[in-house]
Amino acid sequence: MDKLALSGGEPVRSAPWPRWPIFDDADEKLLLEVFRSGNWWRHSHGQGVELAEDEANPQSMVARFQRDFAVAHGCKYGICAANGTVTMEIGLRALGIKPGDEVIVPAYTYVATATAPLMVGAIPIFADIEPDTYNIDPARIDEAITEHTRAIIPVHFGGQPCRMDEINAIARKHNLKVLEDAAHAHGSSYNGHKCGSLADMGSFSFQLSKNMTAGEGGVITTNDMEAAEMCESLVWAGRKRGQPWYSHFVLASNARMTEFQGALLLGQLRRLDEQNARRAANARVLDRLLKDIDGIEPNTTLPTTTGHSYHIYMFRYHPEAFGGMTKQTFVKALQAEGIDGAFAGYIVPLYKNPMFAEKNFFGGAWPVDAWEHGRKLDYSWFIERCPVSERACASEAVWIPQTMLLADEAAMHDIAQAVSKVQRHAAELVRV
DSSP: OOOOGGGTOOOSOOSOOOOSSOOOHHHHHHHHHHHHHOOOBOOOOSOGGGOOOOSSSOOOHHHHHHHHHHHHTTOSEEEEESOHHHHHHHHHHHTTOOTTOEEEEESSSOTHHHHHHHHTTOEEEEEOBOTTTOSBOHHHHHHHOOTTEEEEOOBOGGGOOOOHHHHHHHHHHHTOEEEEEOTTOTTOEETTEETTSSSSEEEEEOOTTSSSOSSSOEEEEESOHHHHHHHHHHHBTTOOTTSOTTOOOSOOOBOOOBHHHHHHHHHHHHHHHHHHHHHHHHHHHHHHHHTTSTTEEEOOOOTTEEEOOOSEEEEEEOGGGGTTOOHHHHHHHHHHTTOTTOBOOOSSOGGGSHHHHTTOSSSSSTTTGGGOTTSOOOGGGHHHHOHHHHHIIIIIEEEEETTGGGSOHHHHHHHHHHHHHHHHTHHHHHHO
16 A cells, blocks of 8 residues: 555555646636737837826736736836846846846856846856755855946745845945846745835746746836836837837847736736735645655745745755655655656756856857956856755755645645655665
């Protein structure tokens, strides 16, 4: 009865996990409204918060959404764009980041956090993460600052806000800009203030896996009108509100979001608070169950975290408590037990990706080697400087995605039971 599923036994869980994305008739109605209107692209250039809804100038779905999302996140302005990667690039440009500037980013995150600086000609400099949260470590930020540093991109990894008081204090001391990468942090809050409102600017993603999704999409949030206007111009091919349509004032691309995406996201925003509450409740159950299993350590929730979106629930796996079983084998065994969304996370820290190891950027090493600032930057330097990131990738970090946290409490017991079952059979798996 206790035979591992990998060895032909019955899995702990056979019930399905919640579907994703979640939608209903109200979402269909919004999409049909766009479809039947014929207004399939965002036809309302300008800040959504300033637009009036009337017969002569119907407000677009995108304008409605970016206004509502900004307000829900404690900001005056929201600027939607095609995806959460381009929103970071636009945000950096709007903050005045130029070729040759250095931008500090965490080593443990999605690649877009580091490629956004490269795409504006700046140089990403990696900083290590905290061992108990996997968020960027403020002490490591401080060590990475040089006379060429101009910005910091803290990532609210998994949905837990970074130590923003410390990060903002460092930024003020060195006159740096701060762009929050809040791709995981829809609805998360720090000391009662929403992510996206904690620094100069915030960037959110609506890619399919995110807690709010339109398949793709992104939004920039800010309380700075001048920065918002620049972001808007950069989304709209360099146009300026109130100026002739074919007048272009700054080099920019077309990064607009479609009206269909805006319609979907209005429905997604309606569900966010309730879904995040369910995720948080189930995360508390998992914390309680997993901390009693030897060799499993749930990531710490900081006292400053007054709202956690749990885009990813993370725990630290210690192989020595499982007979030396590799993290990869452990995760494979969990998946076989019906915990099929369990994931080992990043294979290596960002600086070990071939792009950085080989400096394969714009057909070569530009902009990094063009702006050496008296040194020859070698991304292998960061191996010794980022031991926590190395450990998280190699042997420690295990992810449970937000979709699984939308199940019932019994499903959390299934996760814990599967972990215990794998541990009981560790010797058998290690022999294999």
